[in-house]
Amino acid sequence: MMKHTALILSLLILLTACGHKGKSVDQLRAEKHERDSIAAIQNERSLAYTDSLITVLTDKRDSLLQYFEASREERYEDYGKFVHKRLTTRRNMERCHLQAHVSADNHLNLCAHYVGAFPIDADRITITADSLQTTNQSTINAHRFTTDGRYFERVTVNEDDASALLSFLCMETAAKFRVILSGKRTYKFVLTDDDIIALRDTYRLYVTICDLNTALKHHDQYHSQLSRRK
DSSP states (O other), rough: HHHHHHHHHHHHHHHHHHOOTTHHHHHHHHHHHHHHHHEEEEEEHHHHHHHHHHHHHHHHHHHHHEEEEEOOOTTTTTOOOEEEEGGGGHTTTTSSSEEEEETTTTTTTEEEEEEEESOOOOEEEEEETTTEEOOOOOOOEEEEEETTTTTEEEEEHHEEEEEEEEHHHHHHSSSOEEEEEEEEEEEEEOOOHHHHHHHHHHHHHHHHHHHHHHHHHHHHHHHHHHHHHH
């Protein structure tokens, strides 16, 4: 009798723990069907939202791309990159300026170009606006050469540093944006209005492509979840 009572108690505890005490198989199936139906409706709504978002972001990306040129160095680049038409190298070889690129697989970099009568061996890029400033935190990639007695330097930062510097330039202010290249020497120059417009467009393109890639990823996830439930 004791063993029989213990068995019954164990079964009751097990049913209570599982949350199905007193429920028939049909009830459990109905609850599962309801949960699946709610999840399916949520996925359908999410899928419809991401469809709309993808359309909006694609239109925004394409509206920005009209201001950019695409190029690719086949020897060492797997993907092409976009550079603003105002900042192409052929148009700016003879002046100090900033140039930004967004690659087709959505990597961002920012290059500071220096041309002058003396080398500076720059290893830091700082952008200022009145008392505000931001500086790269990671190592710079540098390329330097001399021709006809003039010194050329190109220093590049990638990803987080490039994003931080470009987002700083998107700040609304009446102050002039100045670039400070620091190394063995220091050199400063003011960004033109055209430079700022082009760099802001580049940052917007980068953010838009990031958001579009995220929306496409979520779209695939929602579509896959719906397919599994059918």
